[in-house]
Amino acid sequence: xxxxxxxxxxxxxxxxxxxxxxxxxxxxxxxxxxxxxxxxxxxxxxxxxxxxxxxxxxxxxxxxxxxxxxxxxxxxxxxxxxxxxxxxxxxxxxxxxxxxxxxxxxxxxxxxxxxxxxxxxxxxxxxxxxxxxxxxxxxxxxxxxxxxxxxxxxxxxxxxxxxxxxxxxxxxxxxxxxxxxxxxxxxxxxxxxxxxxxxxxxxxxxxxxxxxxxxxxxxxxxxxxxxxxxxxxxxxxxxxxxxxxxxxxxxxxxxxxxxxxxxxxxxxxxxxxxxxxxxxxxxxxxxxxxxxxxxxxxxxxxxxxxxxxxxxxxxxxxxxxxxxxxxxxxxxxxxxxxxxxxxxxxxxxxxxxxxxxxxxxxxxxxxxxxxxxxxxxxxxxxxxxxxxxxxxxxxxxxxxxxxx
Numbered sequence: 264x265x266x267x268x269x270x271x272x273x274x275x276x277x278x279x280x281x282x283x284x285x286x287x288x289x290x291x292x293x294x295x296x297x298x299x300x301x302x303x304x305x306x307x308x309x310x311x312x313x314x315x316x317x318x319x320x321x322x323x324x325x326x327x328x329x330x331x332x333x334x335x336x337x338x339x340x341x342x343x344x345x346x347x348x349x350x351x352x353x354x355x356x357x358x359x360x361x362x363x364x365x366x367x368x369x370x371x372x373x374x375x376x377x378x379x380x381x382x383x384x385x386x387x388x389x390x391x392x393x394x395x396x397x398x399x400x401x402x403x404x405x406x407x408x409x410x411x412x413x414x415x416x417x418x419x420x421x422x423x424x425x426x427x428x429x430x431x432x433x434x435x436x437x438x439x440x441x442x443x444x445x446x447x448x449x450x451x452x453x454x455x456x457x458x459x460x461x462x463x464x465x466x467x468x469x470x471x472x473x474x475x476x477x478x479x480x481x482x483x484x485x486x487x488x489x490x491x492x493x494x495x496x497x498x499x500x501x502x503x504x505x506x507x508x509x510x511x512x513x514x515x516x517x518x519x520x521x522x523x524x525x526x527x528x529x530x531x532x533x534x535x536x537x538x539x540x541x542x543x544x545x546x547x548x549x550x551x552x553x554x555x556x557x558x559x560x561x562x563x564x565x566x567x568x569x570x571x572x573x574x575x576x577x578x579x580x581x582x583x584x585x586x587x588x589x590x591x592x593x594x595x596x597x598x599x600x601x602x603x604x605x606x607x608x609x610x611x612x613x614x615x616x617x618x619x620x621x622x623x624x625x626x627x628x629x630x631x632x633x634x635x636x637x638x639x640x641x642x643x644x645x646x647x648x649x650x651x652x653x654x655x656x657x658x659x660x661x662x663x664x665x666x667x
Contacts, residue, residue, distance in 0.1 A: 291318035294637050294644060296621070304619045305648055307636050311623070312454075312486045312597070315513035316561045317637040323516040326557035330550050340368060340546040347552035354559055355524065358495055360504045365530040368522050368547030372485035372511035373401030375521040376448070378541045379507045380405050382525060383446035383479040385532045385540060386506075392423070393440055393447045393478075395431045397456035397627040400448065400483055409448050412627055432461040437472045446479040446507075447472075451497045454486045457628030458592040458599035466501040473506075481507045485521070489513035490562045490638050493572030493595035500594070516558025520551040567638040571595040574645050578634055581649040587611075587656050589630070598634040605630050607659060614655035620648065 266274070269287055286304070290297040294317060296304050309315065316323060330347060337343055352366040369375050380392060394400070398411035407416055408423035416422060429436040431453055440447055451466055453459040473480040482505035487497040491513060494500055498508070506529070511521030533540030562568065572595050579593040582600060590601040602608045608630050615622050622632045636648075 293317045293319075294640050302619060304621050305636070305644075306621050307634050307648070308621055308623045309513075309635050309637050310517075311512065312491055312635055313512045313515075314517055315489050315491060315567065315638045316516050316558050317639040318517065320516060320558070320561060320639070322557045322561055323518075323554050326553040327518065327550055330553035333549075335550055336545065336548060339542065339544050341542075345547070345549050345552070347549045347556060348547045351552045351556040351559070354556060355522075358559075358563070359508075359524065362504060362506070362526050363508060363524045365527040366522050366524050367530060367533075367541065368520065368552065369511075369543050370519055370545055370548075371401070371521045372483075372509065373403040373406045373521075374543065374546070375485065375509040375511055375523045376400045376406040376409070376483065377403055379481045379509050379523040379525075380409070380446065380448070381541055382507060382523065382529060382533065383481060386479055386529055387445045387477065389443060389445035389478075390425045391427065391441075391443045392425065392445055393427050393429060395449060395453070396428050397431065397453060397459075398428075398448075398450055398483075399455040399626055400450075401485075415626075431456070431459060432465050434465060434468055437468055440469075440472045440476055440478055442476045444473075444476060444478040446481050448481045448483060450483045450487070451501060451503075452487055452492065452594060452597075454597075455626035455628070457601065457625045457631045458594065458597055458633070460592060460594055463501050466498075466503050470503045470505075479506045481505060481509065483509050485509055485511045487597070489559070490568035490571055491595050491597050491635070493568055493575070495562070495568050497594075514555050514558070515551050516554045516561075518548075518551040518554035520548065520555050521546075562638070565639075568595070571638050574638075574640060574642060577642065577645045578649055581646075582652060582656075585653065585656050585660075587660055596635060596638055596640070599625065599628065599631040600634060601628070601631040603630075608632060610659050611655060614659060615652065618651045618655060620651060 287299040288296050289299050296306050355366055356364045394409040396411040400406045400409045411428050482498055484497050488510045507525045509523050514520050575593050575596045578598055579591045582588055583591045587602055589603050592599045624632055
């Protein structure tokens with residue numbers, strides 16, 4: 264019996280949530296994706312901040328094709344010298360502070376978090392770990408343990424012990440970081456909480472408190488790294504350098520890869536007592552590394568981080584005064600558009616879908632939707648898109664006035 268891709272999707276593909284109206288994608292290029300009916304959609308989510316250089320960037324595609332003709336997987340990570348890995352590590356280190364000079368490649372953001380937590384315990388010999396309410400760090404057991412929302416976790420208890428959750432951007436809570444604390448894991452900008460941008464002095468205070476008590480400061484930049492915020496890395500906004508940074512998503516230019524980065528001194532602790540302190544078979548896959556290297560070169564050469572702030576501000580200015588918009592939180596090309604209530608948000612999402620604009624909510628902020636297109640979006644495309652968003656908002660506003 265012949266089954267269509269749609270039938271196979273619903274019968275045999277395990278998925279994390281129900282998707283009754285799934286779009287069947289046949290092509291993606293630049294800021295657009297195309298369905299099996301020939302419809303073109305604007306991707307304002309970027310695969311959740313993955314496609315920073317756009318879909319199917321020609322330089323990334325060429326790098327993948329070129330590497331495939333040489334070799335793919337050879338041996339578990341770290342056994343051979345492989346040019347895509349070492350060239351990528353070198354370029355990343357060149358664009359980071361000196362204390363972040365050693366890159367451990369993994370497969371995903373969650374695995375980057377897992378590696379960072381283990382490294383922090385290894386460095387300090389401590390067990391207590393601190394995270395923040397409404398933080399999102401992934402869904403593997405360790406990463407989920409640090410997730411700041413109990414509703415998403417309770418079905419999987421018990422998780423890791425000895426974890427404490429603080430209120431984000433609350434200076435008083437920092438006293439709970441003590442000499443028992445192995446690490447503080449923080450998103451310098453909370454993503455799934457609805458793009459919460461902290462006081463600059465708060466991030467500095469976190470750094471200072473960690474230094475006072477000897478705790479390791481870990482930044483989760485899985486969603487914010489590689490130009491999304493208007494800087495290559497979000498920590499650059501705060502004049503603070505973490506002890507470990509976790510990266511993934513946009514890193515691979517569309518290919519799966521992640522990394523945790525620290526000093527060479529710290530990373531060497533994973534090589535003994537015990538040996539193989541962290542190990543991964545497919546981490547730093549040469550094809551993914553080749554794609555990531557090409558993507559990083561594009562981001563740097565085309566100044567995509569710098570232009571992200573200009574384009575993000577264009578969206579914010581166009582939408583911030585609309586009567587249905589309660590607030591806009593914007594940094595670079597990452598925006599949370601908060602609407603007056605959840606029912607309006609639902610209508611806006613439905614209306615934008617009809618206009619073939621792909622948007623998404625945040626996990627922990629139901630009245631907001633995100634705008635996070637590829638950084639390669641042009642200013643002309645920005646204007647076209649915010650005009651469509653305003654049209655949808657105006658239609659909903661007119662309907663509300665009629666019912667009053």
